[in-house]
Amino acid sequence: xxxxxxxxxxxxxxxxxINATAxxxxxxxxxxxxxxxxxxxxxLGALREELIDTTTLSTAQVKALAHTxxxxxxxxxxxxxxxxxxxxxxxxxxxxxxxxxxxxxxxNGGNDSADTALKVSQLAAEFGYPLTCVGVPKTIxxxxxxxxxxxxxxxxxxxTAVSVRECALDVAAMAExxxxxxxxxxxxxxxxxxxxxxxxxxxxRDEAPHLILFPERPFDEADFLARVDAVVKRLGHCVxxxxxxxxxxxxxxxxxxxxxxxxxxxxxxxxxxxxxAGRVKDVLGHKVHWSLPDYLQRSAxxxxxxxxxxxAMAVGRAAVDCALAGQNAVMPVIVRTADEPYQWHVDVAxxxxxxxxxKTMPKGFIRADGHGITAAAxxxxxxxxxxxxxxxxxxxxxxxxxxxxxxxxxRKLPAWAG
Amino acid sequence: xxxxxxxxxxxxxxxxxINATAxxxxxxxxxxxxxxxxxxxxxLGALREELIDTTTLSTAQVKALAHTxxxxxxxxxxxxxxxxxxxxxxxxxxxxxxxxxxxxxxxNGGNDSADTALKVSQLAAEFGYPLTCVGVPKTIxxxxxxxxxxxxxxxxxxxTAVSVRECALDVAAMAExxxxxxxxxxxxxxxxxxxxxxxxxxxxRDEAPHLILFPERPFDEADFLARVDAVVKRLGHCVxxxxxxxxxxxxxxxxxxxxxxxxxxxxxxxxxxxxxAGRVKDVLGHKVHWSLPDYLQRSAxxxxxxxxxxxAMAVGRAAVDCALAGQNAVMPVIVRTADEPYQWHVDVAxxxxxxxxxKTMPKGFIRADGHGITAAAxxxxxxxxxxxxxxxxxxxxxxxxxxxxxxxxxRKLPAWAG
Numbered sequence: 001x002x003x004x005x006x007x008x009x010x011x012x013x014x015x016x017x018i019n020a021t022a023x024x025x026x027x028x029x030x031x032x033x034x035x036x037x038x039x040x041x042x043x044l045g046a047l048r049e050e051l052i053d054t055t056t057l058s059t060a061q062v063k064a065l066a067h068t069x070x071x072x073x074x075x076x077x078x079x080x081x082x083x084x085x086x087x088x089x090x091x092x093x094x095x096x097x098x099x100x101x102x103x104x105x106x107x108n109g110g111n112d113s114a115d116t117a118l119k120v121s122q123l124a125a126e127f128g129y130p131l132t133c134v135g136v137p138k139t140i141x142x143x144x145x146x147x148x149x150x151x152x153x154x155x156x157x158x159x160t161a162v163s164v165r166e167c168a169l170d171v172a173a174m175a176e177x178x179x180x181x182x183x184x185x186x187x188x189x190x191x192x193x194x195x196x197x198x199x200x201x202x203x204x205r206d207e208a209p210h211l212i213l214f215p216e217r218p219f220d221e222a223d224f225l226a227r228v229d230a231v232v233k234r235l236g237h238c239v240x241x242x243x244x245x246x247x248x249x250x251x252x253x254x255x256x257x258x259x260x261x262x263x264x265x266x267x268x269x270x271x272x273x274x275x276x277a278g279r280v281k282d283v284l285g286h287k288v289h290w291s292l293p294d295y296l297q298r299s300a301x302x303x304x305x306x307x308x309x310x311x312a313m314a315v316g317r318a319a320v321d322c323a324l325a326g327q328n329a330v331m332p333v334i335v336r337t338a339d340e341p342y343q344w345h346v347d348v349a350x351x352x353x354x355x356x357x358x359k360t361m362p363k364g365f366i367r368a369d370g371h372g373i374t375a376a377a378x379x380x381x382x383x384x385x386x387x388x389x390x391x392x393x394x395x396x397x398x399x400x401x402x403x404x405x406x407x408x409x410x411r412k413l414p415a416w417a418g
Numbered sequence: 419x420x421x422x423x424x425x426x427x428x429x430x431x432x433x434x435x436i437n438a439t440a441x442x443x444x445x446x447x448x449x450x451x452x453x454x455x456x457x458x459x460x461x462l463g464a465l466r467e468e469l470i471d472t473t474t475l476s477t478a479q480v481k482a483l484a485h486t487x488x489x490x491x492x493x494x495x496x497x498x499x500x501x502x503x504x505x506x507x508x509x510x511x512x513x514x515x516x517x518x519x520x521x522x523x524x525x526n527g528g529n530d531s532a533d534t535a536l537k538v539s540q541l542a543a544e545f546g547y548p549l550t551c552v553g554v555p556k557t558i559x560x561x562x563x564x565x566x567x568x569x570x571x572x573x574x575x576x577x578t579a580v581s582v583r584e585c586a587l588d589v590a591a592m593a594e595x596x597x598x599x600x601x602x603x604x605x606x607x608x609x610x611x612x613x614x615x616x617x618x619x620x621x622x623r624d625e626a627p628h629l630i631l632f633p634e635r636p637f638d639e640a641d642f643l644a645r646v647d648a649v650v651k652r653l654g655h656c657v658x659x660x661x662x663x664x665x666x667x668x669x670x671x672x673x674x675x676x677x678x679x680x681x682x683x684x685x686x687x688x689x690x691x692x693x694x695a696g697r698v699k700d701v702l703g704h705k706v707h708w709s710l711p712d713y714l715q716r717s718a719x720x721x722x723x724x725x726x727x728x729x730a731m732a733v734g735r736a737a738v739d740c741a742l743a744g745q746n747a748v749m750p751v752i753v754r755t756a757d758e759p760y761q762w763h764v765d766v767a768x769x770x771x772x773x774x775x776x777k778t779m780p781k782g783f784i785r786a787d788g789h790g791i792t793a794a795a796x797x798x799x800x801x802x803x804x805x806x807x808x809x810x811x812x813x814x815x816x817x818x819x820x821x822x823x824x825x826x827x828x829r830k831l832p833a834w835a836g
Contacts, residue, residue, distance in 0.1 A: 014591045016584075041594040070587025076595040158815055166717040169474075169488025174434045174458040177494040182713065200816065258766060274692065291712040295600065299584040303720055305815065385815035390808070396805035397576055397723065398583060400620065 002034055006323060008054075009039035009046055010138075011109030011116075014071035015152030016301040016333045017161075017312035018138050022072055023065035025136075026054055030062070032324060037100060040408055041074035043107070043116065047089060048416050049096050049391050050408045065370060065393035065403035066313065068362030069301035081110045083119055090123045092416055097124075097131060099412040104132045104323035108316075109138040110150075112329060115355035121329040135331035135351050136319045138312075140298045142193040145357035146349040147333035149384055154299070154308030157197030158385035159185055159293075159300040160241075165201035167291065168208030168239045175237035181228055181280045183290040184209070185273035186241040187297060191361050192216055194297070195243040197381055199373035208239035209372075213276075215245035216361060217370045219254050221279065227371065235348025242272045271401055302399055304408055311344070318346045342383030390393030420452055422521030426472075427457035427464055428556075429527030429534075432489035433721040434495035434577075435568030435730035438555050439526055440485035440490060442734030443474055443554070448480070450742060455518060458826060459492035461525070461534065465507060466834050467514050468826045475822060482820035483701075484731065485809035490822045497530045501537055508541045515517075515542075515549060517830040522550050522741035526734075527724055528557040532749060533773035538723065539747040552581035553749035553769050554737045558716045560611040563775035564767040565751035566800055570716070571731055572726030575615030577711075577718040577802035578604055583619040585709065585830055586626030586657045593655035598647055599698045601708040602627070603691035605715060606661040609779050612715070616800055617791035626657035629791075631694075634779060635788045637672050641814075647702050660690045664677065695816060710827040720817055724805025725760070736764045760801030 008025050009019055022038070029036045038052040041043035045052075052073055054062075066074055080086045097105065107117040114135040123132035142153035164184055171182045186194040192214035202208045210231045213219060231238035235397050246254045254272050273290035279290045311334055318332035329351045337343045365377035372383075391399040425814035426443050427718035428436055440456070447454045456470040457463035463470075472480075472493055483490055498504045515523065525535040532553040555562050560571035561820055589600045603610040610632035620626050628649045631637060647654035672690050691708035698706045729752055747769045755761045774800045783795035792797075809817040 010591070013596075014588050044594060061476060068587065069584050071591030073591075075591050077592070078595055161816060162720050163714050163718070166487050166719060167713040169486065169819060169821075170432055170713045170717040173428070173489030174495070175491050176462060177496055178431075178711075192697070200814070271692070273691070289712050290710070291714050292708070292710045294707050294709040294712065295583050295585040295588045295597075296709050296711065300581070300590040301584060302580050370776065382814050386813070387815065388808070388811055394505060394807055395804070396618070396800050397805065398579060401583065402586060403587075 002032065002324065004325040005101050006034050006036045006104040006106065007039060007046065007051070007097065007102040008106045009042045009108065010071045010073055011042045011107060011113040012075060012077060013140065013298060014075050015138055015140050015298050016069045016304050017151055017156040017309050018108060019030050019068045019070065019072045020066045020312040021138065021151060021316035023062055024055070024106055024313035025106060025320055026062045026065070027074055028317045029321035034324065036071065036072040037102070037409065040406060042076035042078065042270055043080070043399050044076045044078050045074065045418060046096055047092055048409050050310050051100060051345040052406060053409045061402055061404060067301060072228055080116045083123055083396065089418060090119065090388040092418065093120060094124060094127060094129060095413060098129060099377050100342040103130060104134070106319050106323060107136050107139050108136040110141065111144055111354060111358060116352050118329055118351040118355045130173050131327050132323050132328045134319045134322045134327070135354060136315055137331060137333065140187060140194065141189070141191060142360045143191050145354050145359050148336040149334050149342065151312035153193060153309060154311070154384035155300065155303070156194055156306035157381060158193050158305040159297050160197045161200040161385055162303060163293065164198045164209055164239065164241060168201065171239060178287060179289045180232050180237045180286040181240065181288040183240045183242055183273040183277050183288065185244055185290065185292045188215060189245045190215055191363060192243045196361060196365060196373050196377055197240050197385065198241040200378065200381055200385065206235060209241040210238045211240045211371045212244045212373070213240065214366055214370070215243045215247065216366060218247045218249040220249070225279065225283050228280055232286060240276065242270050242276055246272060262321055301391055304389045305385045306389040307384055309389040314346050325345055339379045339383065342386065344372065394399065420450065420742065424454045424522040424524065425453050425457060425464065425469070425515065425520040426454055426524045427460045427526065427567045428491055429460045429491040429525060429531040430493060430495060431495050431558065433556055433558050434487045434573040434722050435570055435727050436526060437486045437488065438484045438491045438727050438730040439554055439556065439569060439734035441480055441614045442731035443524060443738055444475070444480045444483070446735045446738035450738065452742065453721040455520070455827065456491040458824060460494035460496065461498070462494045462496050462666060463492065464514055465510055465836060467829045467831050469518060470824060471827045479820055479822060482818065485580050485817070486819040487492065487717040487721060498534045498537065501541055506609065507836060508537065511538060512545060512547060513831060516547060521548060522552070524552050524554055524737050524741060526554040526556050528559065529562055529772060529776060530531065531772055532769050535814065536747055536769040536773045542766045543640045549742050550741050550746045552737045552745070553772060554733055555749055555751065558605060559607070559609060560777045560814045561609050562770050563777050566753050566754040566762065569730035571611060572723035572729070572802035573721070574715050575799060576613055577715050577721050578612050578615045579618040579803055580721060582616045582627055582657065582659060583710065586619065589655050589657060596705060598650050598655045598704040600705040601631060601660055601691040601706065601709045603660050603662055604707065606633060607663040608633055608776065610661045611779060613659050614779060614783060614791050614795055615803065616659040617698065618796065618799055624653060624773045625658040629789045630657045630791070631658065631660040631664045632784055632788070633661045633665065634784060636667040638667070643697065643701050646698055650704060660694055662690050665689060666774065719809055722807045723803045723804055724777065724807040727807040732764050738818045740766055757797045760804065761827065764814050
């Protein structure tokens with residue numbers, strides 16, 4: 001049994017498959033006889049010294065994690081700033097790690113988390129503390145650099161494509177006397193990855209979604225309304241997919257429901273669909289409905305992509321391998337070698353190449369008219385939503401999701417004053 | 419081969435399984451060598467003499483109907499008034515039926531449709547035209563009289579319970595530093611059946627949903643906010659399920675997004691969740707998110723209840739049997755004989771007992787505090803969401819839903835002037 005402890009923490013918005021990564025981490029560590037602590041509520045738990053002892057979990061619980069959405073140990077939105085600005089936090093973090101003999105730190109999150117993991121590794125080196133830091137990719141936003149795709153995205157993409165196809169069939173059936181325009185709001189602050197995934201729901205200009213609004217293209221209301229009206233005139237109905245982050249030409253968000261900012265300093269958005277629906281109703285006079293799935297789209301484990309689940313588990317296993325091999329300041333990434341039949345494997349990238357970069361959608365993925373996806377986008381997206389990975393259901397018709405005990409190990413340090 | 423034609427029409431809001439009923443009708447009719455025409459866009463197609471010849475559909479298409487959401491032949495919101503007020507429409511309808519030798523009329527809808535089918539049967543008798551009218555139950559609202567439950571409800575209920583459980587896991591994981599209150603808006607104008615189904619997502623006062631708002635109970639904002647705050651203080655987060663039709667003590671709807679009325683004269687609702695979320699944010703100051711699944715909840719065939727699919731097909735088969743046996747002005751209904759293990763069969767009820775009645779939720783289904791469901795409600799609801807009935811998926815990760823050709827048979831009458 002290797003000396004030392006592995007600390008695993010989840011960060012940022014959770015996904016349908018981040019727990020699949022956690023499950024893989026725990027399973028791989030158990031095989032190697034490595035003790036794993038899990039920070040409660042992400043990096044916050046590490047700072048507060050709230051560490052969950054995963055060795056008390058049963059094999060069945062660890063296995064059930066792989067089909068449970070949400071974040072089993074809790075996650076958080078807490079971005080550490082530069083080492084200079086947040087030195088006390090970094091030093092507290094190292095103190096906690098040292099107190100619990102943590103030699104391997106796995107941080108499961110997006111690009112902010114990659115940055116944090118990188119800084120922790122640098123500070124540990126500065127202090128001469130032997131620590132291996134490994135980032136583990138996760139985000140439904142699919143905006144991490146280097147990796148071909150991000151665990152979490154494929155399942156949200158599958159949910160989006162299937163949901164849009166389903167509600168489009170509903171709208172088409174009723175359009176003659178009822179709703180003619182339907183607006184579906186997809187998550188995506190800066191990049192329209194999920195909106196693009198909706199494009200998989202149909203092919204050709206007559207199949208829904210008829211219009212996709214990408215944050216990559218400036219929103220022009222008059223043009224939008226004219227396009228909606230033309231589709232309604234041609235087909236009798238129109239299904240629109242709008243990315244939450246669409247902005248007018250002057251850069252202002254089309255709808256900013258909250259008007260606030262989250263802990264990461266990002267604008268907190270929402271309400272694009274209801275805004276667009278209102279404009280369609282007021283200007284065009286068509287009966288309109290809209291849907292805001294919100295968290296449903298990132299927690300729909302019941303409709304996870306098999307590809308996504310497999311990749312989420314693969315990066316978890318690879319992260320443990322990296323850690324135990326002493327590969328410091330790296331992140332396992334997905335490398336695609338073929339579109340069809342889809343082939344991929346896990347490689348390892350330096351965190352410095354991932355941290356604080358944002359992968360945008362290639363320009364060649366958006367159709368020339370700006371409102372649909374190209375064949376290249378389909379080739380990229382289709383394998384990511386392929387396959388089903390249903391959770392087991394219990395007798396009462398609900399998935400057998402597991403809720404883990406959150407008891408933490410005994411503290412060794414004074415309470416955190418931060 | 420019996421002389422005459424069977425006309426099948428879909429009515430009102432479509433569901434995840436109304437096409438399963440259609441599939442069963444077509445399969446049963448084919449077994450009996452009965453020709454089936456399907457009205458395009460419901461009763462409107464019958465009036466316009468837009469009749470789809472289903473004999474051209476392949477066996478594979480008919481089978482695929484059983485796992486396709488939406489309304490394959492189109493539906494409509496067009497309520498015929500009294501025979502006196504809408505005599506011209508009824509007479510046109512009979513003329514179309516006669517022109518196409520329709521001897522059996524199956525109308526697949528809710529209580530308004532049961533009323534229409536009943537009136538058509540009465541008028542046919544008045545005119546001495548031999549016609550057997552059979553209502554076929556369908557509605558996610560679960561508000562039809564006589565039948566124990568309504569095909570379409572079980573699948574929407576399963577979607578609701580699973581979605582609420584999933585997003586609750588997401589919220590719980592993030593609540594420490596992010597969203598503390600989540601509001602899920604469920605369909606249900608007058609009866610809180612779907613909101614009640616959300617109650618299946620958890621048990622006990624600590625499992626989500628923590629608060630359900632039923633249209634059966636007057637909404638009291640101060641009480642609501644106090645309850646939300648208390649749950650947040652106790653658990654760190656609070657998941658609320660709100661029925662779209664909740665009203666204040668004075669009878670006004672809490673949120674009326676459109677402010678209009680649909681063709682049935684019902685107020686067109688929406689926006690309860692966003693309204694409640696706004697109040698939580700403004701008054702309590704908690705970070706809040708909300709979800710408005712809208713049509714997603716009634717078209718989610720990917721998460722259909724097996725019980726629901728089986729019942730939808732059973733009433734379709736029974737409707738054909740009733741029609742061919744000359745049982746006029748009736749509707750096949752679901753009779754429950756045991757809760758656990760769940761047992762049910764199909765019986766036949768007179769349309770007069772169904773038409774224009776609305777089944778409300780038993781008082782004993784809502785917990786004494788007004789914000790949760792009772793054990794009796796669980797006993798009733800649990801079997802309705804039991805079992806999974808997944809659609810087949812094609813290689814590209816999407817369900818293999820079928821879109822049928824909409825070609826209509828040659829007209830025999832002048833165009834309808836109505």
